[in-house]
Amino acid sequence: MKLPTFLIIGVQKAGTTSIYDYLQAHPQVYMSPIKEINFFQVDWDNADEETKAKKPNGINSWEKYCQLFADARDELALGEASPNYLFKYQDSAENIHRYLPDVKTIAILRDPVERAYSDYLMHVRDVIGKPKSLVEQAQQVPITSFTIRKGFYYEQLKYFFDKFNREQIRVYLYDELVKNPVEMMQDMYRFIGVDDTFVPDTSSKKQVAQVPKSTTVNQLLRGQNWFRSVVSSALKPIIPLEVRQKIRSKLIKMNSAEKKAMPLLPAERQILRELYREDILKLQDLIQKDLSKWLD
Incomplete structure (x- = not known):
């Protein structure tokens, strides 16, 4: 074996x-x-x-x-x-x-501060739950956030x-x-x-870490919601799945920016440093x- x-x-x-x-x-x-x-x-x-x-x-x-x-x-x-x-x-x-x-x-x-920041950005980008700010997560008693505890x-x-x-x-x-x-x-x-x-x-x-330019647009494009369901149902009979996926990917890319567009502020960083x-x-x-x- x-x-x-x-x-x-x-x-x-x-x-x-x-x-x-x-x-x-x-x-x-x-x-x-x-x-x-x-x-x-x-x-x-x-x-x-x-x-x-x-x-x-x-x-x-x-x-x-x-x-x-x-x-x-x-x-x-x-x-x-x-x-x-x-x-x-x-x-x-x-x-x-x-x-x-x-x-x-x-x-x-x-x-750990940079790791938490990167993890947080991933949750925002991929529409994983509704993440609170890192400071809010860090100040919970007890800390329940996996992003912080890791x-x-x-x-x-x-x-x-x-x-x-x-x-x-x-x-x-x-x-x-x-x-x-x-x-x-x-x-x-x-x-x-x-x-x-x-x-x-x-x-x-x-x-490569990226963040959405607009979180609202990002949620519509990535999240499970009525907008995606309606658009998908309307386009399904006329546009092949592969083409729809390419269009969605292009829209996501257009709405993406480097992570510096959503920076961790010095005061926030200091709170996490002390933690x-x-x-x-x-x-x-x-x-x-x-x-x-x-x-x-």
Whole structure:
């Protein structure tokens, strides 16, 4: 049976999609064809049928999970990337240790303020719920916002450090990926045990943050609403689906702008900085990396 030898465990909005591609490009690496499987977040052996039925990608048993790696041939390293494993650290760490006690784990951490800001913009862009401002989310007592809570890395990572040998865990910073992606990836290649002289093509970004010029127009184009339903019904008999999708994509692009069009104000940034300060200081000692830039 072929099983993963490494896992990308975190975090969202820290370049994991690009890293997945850089790993997949290596001839000695096999990556699961599904990204963000999120298998280890749940104890599927004891899950009820309703929970199993709700699993988005249908990977709700150990047998189905193993099938993701059945096509691997002579690759030296097999892996998958589910950046929510770190956030769901208790269940994920326990289940990973149960099934893959010797697996190597990789976390890519991003300045929690920037990570939350990027996450927030994604929710606005993709019309995911009705997000409150980051400050409103941060000032809730207790904090229930996943967007904010995902940035408290210390306890999440310490749980993995306590559960696994430290030699099994490698922590990178998103800043390292931005500054020198090839150098970081070659270090990662060494960690997972493949040829570290391979040079991935890092010339293009997988995801570029954008925000809508008009949130109202964006909601009409992306959200589930009466406007989209009426327009779709009217155009369906006369315009093919592919053409309608192209028109919609063009309209979305016309309504898109760079993220600087929806900036995080200095006062808002400072509130978030103070919220994360203590956690950052503890994390800095835990991973032995200079995180002073995250405190400025």
